[in-house]
Amino acid sequence: MLKLSRLTDYAAVVMAQIARQPQASHAAADLAEAVQLPHPTVSKTLKMLVKADLLTSQRGAQGGYRLARPASHITAADIISAIEGPVAMTECSQAEGDCELVATCGVADNWQRVSLAIRTLLESVTLAHLADTTPIKLPVQLPIQSISLSAVTA
Amino acid sequence: MLKLSRLTDYAAVVMAQIARQPQASHAAADLAEAVQLPHPTVSKTLKMLVKADLLTSQRGAQGGYRLARPASHITAADIISAIEGPVAMTECSQAEGDCELVATCGVADNWQRVSLAIRTLLESVTLAHLADTTPIKLPVQLPIQSISLSAVTA
């Protein structure tokens, strides 16, 4: 399925919610209410986002969460890595790459290219895009087909 | 992590192995030996690939597996869906889309666009690409950055 974890999904929704009122401080309880998700879970998600430096937090009364930087400078890849760790399709797509089967694998190189292409794509999508409820739609089919695997430089 | 399951990884490796000798019939045991993975696991993977019509099988002595069609007509998306089900980043990226939170979500549309872009990317990568051990490398950084989210038509 190549699916995001549910928490990552929550994170995106919550981040978008915050992004729509960037000046305000957002308490976890308010956010949970706004997005209709259980408070503890939202809270957990927020903590992870703070740890990843995507949000800043302020304790105490009138405290809450704010974006650590403008929504246009936070990417989908940032959000995903904050919750799930680095975006990589396979074990060996990660830096370490200590896969024992490299010798017999034969596809490692190319999976890494694909992985990189996806990461690049996710880095090109910003929170500002995600939070935008009226996205631009171009009528033409996209040129992504033309991006051959071989064009992705390692 | 947006990671492929390990079985999917195996599937890709095994498919690539078969693709390198498309005329021959490949017994599960031989493939397992070639890629250095346990026979039962490889076998399970192969069964899934047959079910997804990516491989054909032949029982009996001298039987085994063959590609159901040329490697250039089998995509990475095909292989992934064969093992993990349809490529979709979020629950609501799938056809049904019965997410109860759509009202408060606010990012569904755009996640679907991202999801589609990734799917398209994975459909553009063929088994022939994956199996190629000497991939072409272009020296220039790819133009993927230029593909804005808004360019992805739903």
Add this chain to the structure above:
DNA sequence: TAATTGGGGACCATTTTAGTCCTGTATAAA
């Protein structure tokens, strides 16, 4: 008929995930 090879599914162990809760600490307002 015997040997080979895949088909189908049950089954189990392990890991991951989601979700909750508790205790502590910083902050602000009264």
Add this chain to the structure above:
DNA sequence: TTTATACAGGACTAAAATGGTCCCCAATTA
């Protein structure tokens, strides 16, 4: 200074997904 607010950190549990194995059956060929 006190009190209420709100986040920090982490322990803990339940449920689900995953990986992996195994067994018995069906088809094919020599």
